[in-house]
């Protein structure tokens with residue numbers, strides 16, 4: 566049931582089509598070739614999505630959010646202005662990303678903190694990622710974690726609040742001993 570949106574295709578002279586389900590809403594001009602967008606996904610004008618991504622059902626990508634190449638967003642993931650998702654990241658179903666540390670209805674930040682998921686990292690189902698933190702490259706975040714502090718590269722972290730319990734390899738398999746505690750960084754990290 567996929568269609569290849571001719572308007573999107575004509576924008577970039579793409580070698581490979583973007584596959585957009587007829588029930589998806591793609592307003593952004595910046596979606597990379599080979600990306601698949603499934604039903605009820607909404608990519609807003611001003612959002613950026615790279616090549617060969619898999620954007621699953623019921624996802625939302627707000628203006629100002631940036632998604633790299635070969636990223637998987639499983640069902641129910643919402644990304645907000647200030648969220649930066651690097652290449653090869655996996656974001657599990659119903660992960661909650663945030664962009665306002667002290668929200669109030671009707672109050673809007675002039676600038677949102679950057680929340681960065683570094684290359685190759687994986688976020689388990691239902692995790693909550695607070696604003697302004699960084700998940701290091703190839704880190705593995707367990708299902709249901711509440712991540713309140715930045716997490717180092719290749720760390721295995723889970724729980725509420727999320728703590729580093731070990732390390733993983735590039736394939737995401739647990740290995741060896743945990744990184745030193747001072748490798749943990751504060752929520753104010755750039």
Ligand SMILES: CC(C)(COP(=O)(O)OP(=O)(O)OC[C@H]1O[C@@H](n2cnc3c(N)ncnc32)[C@H](O)[C@@H]1OP(=O)(O)O)[C@@H](O)C(=O)NCCC(=O)NCCS
Nearest residue numbers: 657658688689690691705706707708709710722723724739
């Ligand atoms: C975090 C994770 C990678 C850990 O895997 P693991 O190293 O094989 O962990 P184990 O199963 O050996 O469990 C080790 C301990 O951590 C606990 N634990 C494991 N995952 C946990 C999680 N997500 N939150 C809290 N505790 C967790 C276990 O209960 C166990 O505790 P115990 O020693 O007191 O019994 C894995 O459990 C996980 O959450 N994977 C993500 C799955 C997911 O969301 N996939 C999305 C697509 S379907």
